[in-house]
């Protein structure tokens with residue numbers, strides 16, 4: 001390259017760097033605890049936000065492997081979206097404390113708690129944490145309920161508008177588009193699962209109750225005796241009796257749960273084990289919340305259809 005052209009190229013590169021820097025700086029840095037929350041944040045924030053999730057799609061949201069890099073990510077965040085209802089109790093509080101970031105401290109506009117405004121199911125009347133139960137404030141696995149997600153999306157849009165008032169109209173517009181798509185998809189998912197209303201299912205953890213409630217499925221039992229307590233032989237023997245008595249033919253598992261245990265129970269009951277991750281990115285071609293739900297509903301309908 002001739003010196004003059006070189007100079008021109010360098011100048012252009014510099015302009016590009018400055019421009020990129022400016023647009024990156026203008027974006028709100030959003031951290032979501034889990035990819036499902038991150039996906040909804042992307043839909044609402046569009047190009048005005050950058051989103052990272054702390055948990056991997058294949059990780060148990062109750063037991064995420066906390067890393068020093070998470071502290072750095074949280075330290076730089078403009079907003080944090082958490083599931084709440086103590087979903088992340090086992091790993092998020094120490095990360096937050098070390099991140100020393102007042103923008104995402106409790107009560108700040110940058111702190112978004114998804115469970116706020118959600119009608120939580122299974123709120124215990126009395127609770128003894130020593131028994132190991134991890135659902136102390138009610139069931140925190142509500143993201144697979146489209147009606148709850150509508151509330152969460154509104155909550156996220158409202159917080160984004162507070163943090164970044166200049167782009168409030170954009171967040172509102174994105175929320176409108178998200179809701180329209182959610183309504184259309186919800187109708188599709190209802191239609192696909194309608195033939196299986198009343199179908200009896202078994203899950204590993206108590207993580208499908210909102211889906212069952214919304215789509216009219218009946219959960220017979222869980223392989224875990226209590227949320228967060230590993231299945232015991234005595235409990236599994238009871239589950240097998242119940243499955244045979246109720247003719248439950250599918251066992252739902254997520255990637256971080258013990259599939260081998262589920263397979264053992266399935267062999268003794270003539271049931272199938274269905275892989276139904278709840279996080280976008282865990283199954284192929286599921287980058288968004290909509291892809292995730294499409295895949296989940298389809299796997300469930302296919303599994304229940306085969307068993308009919």
Ligand SMILES: [Zn+2]
Nearest residue numbers: 062205206227
């Ligand atoms: Zn749980």
